[in-house]
């Protein structure tokens with residue numbers, strides 16, 4: 583279940599000047615709970631100067647590495663990331679939810695797969711886990727990574743990638759793109775956008791025979807790469823992406839919520855919320871808070887992290903009624919069809935809604 587557990591920090595390792603990786607000690611009794619699939623993330627909670635701060639960070643360890651480790655890049659003004667980079671140390675205790683996320687394809691040891699990833703900056707974190715686990719689990723499979731950074735010094739996990747290249751010499755290709763350093767080869771200069779993705783694929787990727795594409799980075803890059811791959815004929819279900827929160831998202835969300843509020847003022851719904859087998863009921867105006875915030879304000883202890891439609895931590899199943907989701911950057915189409923919603927984005931659109939956090 584999605585509850586927090588106390589984990590001791592075993593190591594804080596400087597990866598670059600503004601990125602650390604954090605290794606956790608997982609007590610034997612929690613080992614099963616913290617088993618993860620490549621590409622998943624942990625939602626972490628700490629108290630900084632009396633304020634509770636929650637964030638989700640991707641796991642960078644391979645499934646068979648025997649360790650649980652996430653990477654945290656310091657972002658300007660980021661409370662958690664600044665704390666993690668400057669103050670966190672071995673021996674500290676952090677609250678963590680068990681691993682979550684759908685950024686992976688099922689692996690099969692007998693498969694000869696072909697995979698390609700387009701990654702920017704700290705987007706390498708889940709992809710490192712995916713590369714390690716894929717090449718280890720599928721001994722015949724091949725992986726191509728296009729990894730974009732501003733400069734050489736900012737390349738996170740550069741050594742780890744070199745080691746992997748040495749280990750899987752014939753099965754792993756890594757191409758670095760640098761946007762603020764000159765490159766002798768024009769193809770590897772600049773950032774990854776739609777045109778760059780198309781150029782890279784034309785030169786180096788057999789799009790038609792690629793089994794899965796992974797994209798991890800900021801929103802604009804994801805859209806550009808998705809568009810390029812789609813035009814090149816990649817099937818939609820073969821393109822997986824993991825979005826990192828960016829300012830664009832906040833603006834889009836506010837716009838969507840405003841439009842929705844204007845149309846539905848005056849109506850309200852009865853909300854029944856189920857968690858850990860118990861239920862609570864409350865009234866919620868259509869144009870009021872989202873389901874998550876309304877329930878939190880009433881004291882419910884619900885899972886959440888980003889509150890921006892990105893991380894999926896607040897996912898629950900709508901078993902009765904209708905809601906409007908302001909944005910959805912993390913639920914798959916198939917999950918939405920099965921009734922799952924992001925409660926941090928959901929506003930009621932029927933007289934009664936039942937939201938069940940226990941159904942997964």
Ligand code: FES
Nearest residue numbers: 887889894896926
């Ligand atoms: S809390 Fe992250 S999607 Fe709702």
